Amino acid sequence: MTEAVLVLEDGTAFRGESFGAPGETFGEIVFNTGMTGYQEVLTDPSYARQIVVMTYPHVGNYGVNGDDPESKAIQVSGFVVREAARRASSWRAERSLDQELSGSGVVAIEGIDTRALTLHIREAGAMRAAISTDDLDPRSLGGRVRQQPEMLGADLAGSVSTRRPYEATDIGIQPVPRNGRTFRVAALDWGIKRNSLRLLARSGGHATVFPAMTPAGEILAGGYDGVFLSNGPGDPAATEYAVRTARELLGKVPVFGICLGHQIVGRAIGGATYKLKFGHRGSNQPVLDSDSGRVEVTSHNHGFAVDPASFGAAAAPPAPGREAPVVDTEVGRAALTHWNLNDGTLEGLRLLDVPGFCVQYHPEAAPGPHDAAYLFERFADLMERST
Amino acid sequence: MPRRDDLQTIMVIGSGPIIIGQACEFDYSGTQACKVLKAEGYRIVLVNSNPATIMTDPEFADRTYVEPLTPESVLAVIERERPDALLPTLGGQTGLNLAVSLAESGALESYGVGLIGADLEAIRRAEDRRRFVETMNQAGLPLPRSGFAHSIEEAAAVAGELGFPVMVRPSFVLGGGGTGLARSPQDLERIAADGIATSPIGEVLVEESVEGWKEFELEVMRDRADNAVVVCSVENVDPMGVHTGDSITVAPAQTLTDREYQDMRDASLACIRAVGVETGGSNIQFAVNPEDGRMVVIEMNPRVSRSSALASKATGFPIAKIAARLAVGYRLDEITNDITGETQACFEPALDYVVVKVPRWAFEKFPGADPTLGTKMKSVGEVMAVGRTFKEAWGKALRSLERAGASLGGDGPHDVPDDVLGALATPTEGRMTLVETALQRGHPVEDVAAASKIDPWFVDQIAQVTEAAARLQGRRLPKVGTDELAAAKRAGLADRRIAALLGATEREVRAARRAAGVRPVYKTVDTCAGEFRARTPYYYSTYEQVSEVAPAEKPRVVILGSGPNRIGQGIEFDYACVHAAFALREAGFETVMVNCNPETVSTDYDTSDRLYFEPVAAEDVIAVCEAEEPEGVVVQLGGQTPLGLAADLEAEGYQVLGTSPSSIDLAEDRGKFGALLTRLGALLPPHGEATSLEEATAVAERIGYPVVVRPSYVLGGRAMEIVYGEDELERYLAQATAAGPQHPVLVDRFLEGAIEIDVDAVSDGDEVFIGAVMEHIEEAGVHSGDSSCVIPPVSISDDELAEVERLTRVIAAALEVKGLLNVQFALKDERVWVLEANPRASRTVPFVSKATGVPLAKMAARVLVGESIATLREEGLIPQEPALYRNLRHVAVKAAVLPFGRFPGVDTVLGPEMRSTGEVMGVATSLGLSLAKAAAATGAALPEKGSVFVSVANRDKRAIVFPVKRLSDLGFRILATGGTAGLLRRAGIDVQEVAKVSEGHPNAADLIREGQVDMVINTPFGRGPRTDGYFIRTAAAAAGVPCVTTLPGAFAAVQGIEALRRDGEEPWSLQEYHRGLRP
């Protein structure tokens, strides 16, 4: 057993045991309340440069398999659990979580009071942190934590994106024709998850994945039926190139954005984004779709959000049975359609005068419930209507 | 969508008596529903035959009918109350079946009563196996392959196609009744016949066996806007083939990947939508093949269930409360999450802890019952434990069971076979002990998992516990370091087990832990894994760093609950604890409940100000006291379990409220108590103690046979027998108990033919308030928990009543009782004998309160915190009239419900060992009608016509003539075996003689099985499993024919039948009875 220590920028420290790789790692500490899906979390590029705390105490129970990763590699910078499974059990398990993390050089810590840690993050907010097996002195480690860059103002989409374009079919994802046809979709990779490509494909989308900084002109030149703006890490305010691209695309081609893609659309149409205190990360967030009046249970992973007040709208969901508030934007009117019922965060909007909509959460789930998967169908409808 | 304003009066149906498969979880859910519906301003009419429930407390409904849950009596209530709607989904299978039958008969429609919660079609689609299969097929949901059968031949044909083994399941049956796994054509013949007979429509589903697969359950809720959420996932540690009610289960699911879990979630939402449950909760069960992940739907329950109660407690999401709101029109997103107070109920709880449920069985009370666990549920109760890890929860659950041998090392001896892996193939109560032993003997996790079909992840967790224990084994406490102690606690080892491993006492381990600073902290069950602040102090302990216990604002009182339901200690004690919580909160205290039974109202976070979901064991209770620093601890309301902790608590310096631990000990120690009674001039049956056969024989000789023998310190008459001679005494001592110097056997003169009397009273130290004197129907010798009793007494003279009351007062004074006191007496030869005194709440407290309207438990709670009976009287909590129970204008009868139907082959003769699981009350203006109602409520309604089979012991022959003559005059056909027939014929009764079982076929048992007998009167003669009486009684139990085994019972039955034959009377509510409105 190797000792490890977790230190937050405010000096709070937890001693535990090392698992995964030994060494030292820095990142923003955030917690995820999902009870399943650690493999998807680990490989979700939106977690780049974050140390993720799983609030569910037993992690690794079903091991690690080859099918569930959401990207090519583990993306988190560190992992914190109450108890890592000593033995994995699943007919799909290929190796243990510990093996996977050590194989990928990911530093992780177990055996700490993760609930106390979570409550601390909830009250004090997400902040910088480190896990180390090398420097067990909280003071010196804490000092180095405070020298790390903050998440506010960080552009990370570029660093997790693909270097060159590729087809979803290259990684074995085949489109399933919808009403006898397929759509050509340009997917901008700011940290895209494989399940987005799978769900695009399931509603007829034949996706080409483009690097983060691909100029709008290049995409428009490709004559795609629609553009998918992916999720991704970092501060949307620091991703100016993406905002520019989105602005140029809107009105020319149907657009569907999720997570970072939603924040980018929000900024592109004249709204502002802000950092949430500790974010939404988990698989149980209730979101009201005021178009349908129904509540869907959704998967979330975001630390930033679009500010409805920046459009002059109230920062609270409409009363039950009331329609979505409509606001004026730089591309015409927009309906603020989706709202988080826990804390009133704006979770999605639909452009009324140009084809496009976006949501802050993860309709592709993985991990999480499939309640919002219909949005991919909605995107296909939009493409069908627009062509 | 707001509240429905078109409804004014809503009828809620409870689930009736506690039976195996349907316990007090339905009191919990029904109470919640009544509370919220009342708060919504509806007028509530409640029907439930079980007086021991909180929901039948008059304040929870506008009109409370303690009436049998039969279509006829519910209809009579409907006729009188004219409800607008009926909510059937909270009363278990009983409530649901009743609603279906009322709907199908057209009765609901003709009275304009709508079903809310689930409509008839939805109920049918879920409950009718055929419709369910169709519905699932249409929705594209996978099921095991199957076919239907109405005869053994058809069943064999289906099985031929599927290949053995096959699972047989009847429609419209609960708790796995009539189900079974057939491994061969012979098995199938037996099981299919049983299933066809059990099914009300004579149909069974013969299904591909998925025994050994993993079993999961999801609790789903849906509103009328079609919002649907999964409240909780549950994984069974025991594989398919062991009923979920008998399985150890864990929440949330542990071994599903997100993909598999989401597929299951999708399937469960598709299932509730396909079945069409529009508002409310459902439970959906799945099986998953551990080899390849194939998933099939097993069943769906369109109502709240045992699992939903567990899920509510496990997550803090109150399913029943929300289901009730949904039923009257609300949407999930219009309901606030109580726990956070800021978020709403349309979400899925996230857990950051592990919950383990372990069932509790009572096989020792049913010698001859098959002890293997299968598809029929056999457990009588359960415990739940919460920990931050599985190991912590596991350790707590095992010690919550209060079961010797449940946890190796700490709980005494256990015997394990040599071929431990072989033994694991057959699941039994002791299987987890086998798992631990196998691991200790060095069998690898894989092998143990393969042998037991328990998932390797769970086996590995248990292995970690075993390893933690091994690290301490044989060492000495002072040599064990702080880190090691902490590690042992984090592995879930109980102090008691650590003590056993180290050769120390539990107290020494506790002291060492404290000295080392190894103490539990408390975390909150908050529905959201810490994402939001929780307002509700619902705690569990764990060995971690930071505690979340809120600072107290008021003086605190800790109330100890009674742990798992078991025979002899059930819902009645929870009832008293809940009342104490209500009363003390009102009196200005902050109430702190400690209990581990997920089925109960006491473990609803709404009941007390603070809830600690913890074992009711010394270690855990003392730790809670350390965290709370209470003014005092209430130990006398939860039955024997908390009472047994009184001395430990006092030793730790905590104030035991009410009767002192030394008085408790005085009452429990037969020797000391006997001496006390003698000093008081009270009569006690001659008695003695023995630690060997020689001593026992000597005592018996001295006091004279027959004698009652039992081990000391027992509850529920455990291992208690009436012994008529030396041979039997020898046999008893040889088998029943390991008698020895530490475990003496008590020998009492058996008072034959005595009338037994129960008294419940409250004393404040000065005044004694007699709640009621109850007269038992059956004679002394039938355990008070199994016999029927009546308020007011019917055949006891005023002088005798006065003497009983006087003795109760004298005993209360001598024991310096503060709080509740229960005394049992026997009346023989016009003398009053004292059988025992229990300075605690008794099983009959709720019955007395329902019969008389006096809230005894509340009263006791107030007395415990120092108030006097006089002030309570002034306040109007209790009546002015001293002996109210004597002057009631109605008669209340309590009758017991026995689980013989679950244990085929077990003799049904009643004796001093208690075996009933629950009780019902019948109330009317005459004894006869009350008796008849009580009988109907137990499910064994008295016949109004037909045939009665009579066979009685010689000593009863003369006395039986009169009641049988009466039956004959009433037009019953009388059947009897030789001796009895001759006797009856000589008395001028027309009798048809039938053969004894030993005389060939067709015999009495055959006629019973064929349904030719409507009632059996059989008083036992001779013991043992092979007698005629045994065959007759077990045949009656199997066929569900009322079977009276005592002479007074026969008299009562005849009175009841006579009352039924006269004109019935309108049902009245408790509120009306209590107001004394009855003529």
Ligand SMILES: Nc1ncnc2c1ncn2[C@@H]1O[C@H](COP(=O)(O)OP(=O)(O)O)[C@@H](O)[C@H]1O
């Ligand atoms: N096809 C099957 N093969 C093996 N075991 C089964 C099968 N179906 C049910 N069981 C077992 O029988 C138990 C009871 O069946 P279930 O349909 O849930 O009835 P109940 O209404 O009594 O809960 C289940 O918990 C499961 O362990």
Ligand SMILES: Nc1ncnc2c1ncn2[C@@H]1O[C@H](COP(=O)(O)OP(=O)(O)O)[C@@H](O)[C@H]1O
């Ligand atoms: N001396 C006795 N004579 C006749 N019946 C007795 C005698 N002692 C006990 N019984 C019967 O046995 C039952 C159980 O005995 P009791 O002392 O009340 O034990 P428990 O503590 O289990 O309630 C009583 O309800 C009564 O019917």
Ligand SMILES: [Mg+2]
């Ligand atoms: Mg079931």
Ligand SMILES: [Mg+2]
């Ligand atoms: Mg008794």
